[in-house]
Amino acid sequence: MYPASFDYHAPTSVDDALRLLGTLGDDAKLLAGGHSLIPLLKLRFARPAHLIDLRRIPGLAGIRADDDQIVIGALTTHRTLERSTLLRGVLPILPEAAERIGDPLVRNAGTIGGSLAHADPGADLPAVMLALGAELRTASPRGGRTIAADDFFIGLLTSALEPDELLTEIRVRRPGPATGGAYAKRPHPASRFALVGAAVVVTLGAGETVSSARVALTGVGERAIRVPAAEGALVGRAPDAATIERAATEAAAGVEPRADLQGDAEYKRHLTRVITQRAIARAVERARG
Incomplete structure (x- = not known):
């Protein structure tokens, strides 16, 4: 089945994406990896008038250490999580979960931010975020905020993200000894x-x-x-x-x-x-x- 028609947008900065969200409102959907949204579009369970593709925005992918925290960009793919030497050394639970997601096609395109924002009740990474006590950082026209993983997953396919809000990164504190x-x-x-x-x-x-x-x-x-x-x-x-x-x-x-x-x-x-x-x-x- 083919999706209903929509207008396609490919912003090249977070500010551009936020402007589009602010202008288009509920008529827009965000596209990260696409493995959650595209099936819904094809089945016409979702029929947005506008699709905002985030994949051309620099700086939203990657894994790095920042003092006592590990920072993961929202557009980081499952495959990157799976293969990360840093994560395997510091947070092996994350690569362990990532390598069990779907198949290679899904892991090569799907993103951690897309999975968390979609809040599927059978997804792997939400439980991992809860166990790690992760913090999820967002951007919006009203400014950014930090949401604890404990407060992020609200219900079936429902997260704490506001309609004009964009998930930008996930932060996890380095685990202590033992x-x-x-x-x-x-x-x-x-x-x-x-x-x-x-x-x-x-x-x-x-x-x-x-x-x-x-x-x-x-x-x-x-x-x-x-x-x-x-x-x-x-x-x-x-x-x-x-x-x-x-x-x-x-x-x-x-x-x-x-x-x-x-x-x-x-x-x-x-x-x-x-x-x-x-x-x-x-x-x-x-x-x-």
């Missing part, structure tokens, strides 16, 4: 979206007990979520097999998955427990070095 992260998922056999995905970051303290933990899930609701009960089951305890099992069980108890062609709610709770257990165990192993 910190490890991991991402695990059960992919949909066709789309490779997560039936269940779990992103976990843990820090070990004195006596090798867990001093902090962030556990986030994707694929089991209308948006990616953190699971405080699973985090609480880890903090203050030695991360042995029994503790990890207890935390994974809490994660499964904290979701209300919907039955679909891939399985009923009971099966998805079982998957949640298994996948979360794997992610926690791998995060702990990395924290131990």
Whole structure:
């Protein structure tokens, strides 16, 4: 199927893109990598009168260190995340998640900013952002702002971005000593979206007990979520097999998955427990070095 007709715009600066957004309003859609938007256009679920292609704007892609933070441009592709030496050394959870997204075609074109702004309930990176405690920076005619990942994902395909706002970069604090992260998922056999995905970051303290933990899930609701009960089951305890099992069980108890062609709610709770257990165990192993 072909999209409905639209006017195409290719701004060459963030200011130009913001002017177009301000002028065109709700009649415009932003295009980053295109792997979320183009299928919607072809099915005519989305029928914008204007398409604003961000790919010619310099400075919106790339990965760099900035003091105690890692900065990722919103137009950075999944493939770049996957292959980044910097990320593999500092934040291996991100390449681990990126290499599980779709197929090579999707990873070569899809972008981190596009994925986060689209807020698909089965996408991998939203859960990773929650586990990392990332900050998302935006630009708009009213000025930029910083949105915590915990406040960014609001509902089904809905983020905290305002209609005239553009996601420009993602910032993640460098992890401290004895910190490890991991991402695990059960992919949909066709789309490779997560039936269940779990992103976990843990820090070990004195006596090798867990001093902090962030556990986030994707694929089991209308948006990616953190699971405080699973985090609480880890903090203050030695991360042995029994503790990890207890935390994974809490994660499964904290979701209300919907039955679909891939399985009923009971099966998805079982998957949640298994996948979360794997992610926690791998995060702990990395924290131990």
